Amino acid sequence: MMKNVMKTGLLGLALGCSLFVVSLEQDAPHAGENAIGYIAKESTAHEGIRQNLLIESQQAYIAELYRAREKLQSLGEENSELYLSIENAIALNEELFDDAGFWRAHYLSPAS
Numbered sequence: 373m374m375k376n377v378m379k380t381g382l383l384g385l386a387l388g389c390s391l392f393v394v395s396l397e398q399d400a401p402h403a404g405e406n407a408i409g410y411i412a413k414e415s416t417a418h419e420g421i422r423q424n425l426l427i428e429s430q431q432a433y434i435a436e437l438y439r440a441r442e443k444l445q446s447l448g449e450e451n452s453e454l455y456l457s458i459e460n461a462i463a464l465n466e467e468l469f470d471d472a473g474f475w476r477a478h479y480l481s482p483a484s
Contacts, residue, residue: 423476430469437462 437458444455 427472430465430472434462434465434469437465 441455441458441462444450444452444458449455
């Protein structure tokens with residue numbers, strides 16, 4: 373019973389935080405007319421702090437997924453649906469984090 377509760381909780385954590393990270397990425401500009409205005413808005417000092425907090429929260433979430441995966445490994449659950457879901461969430465979130473880093477470096481860095 374307790375094992376099922378833990379699995380359900382970890383799955384909820386993995387899915388909920390994945391949706392949170394994806395929703396954070398939705399704030400990024402889309403190609404076209406809004407990109408220039410968005411870049412100008414993002415260049416304020418306040419936005420720099422906000423970006424750093426978002427980066428830290430994404431890194432913390434990915435670290436939490438790794439801890440959950442390790443816990444499942446210690447329980448011998450490497451073939452469970454929850455374990456595979458966490459593996460997918462890790463891969464997705466690392467990809468999103470890398471893409472966001474590229475976007476920040478490419479579009480928000482001052483022109484040299």
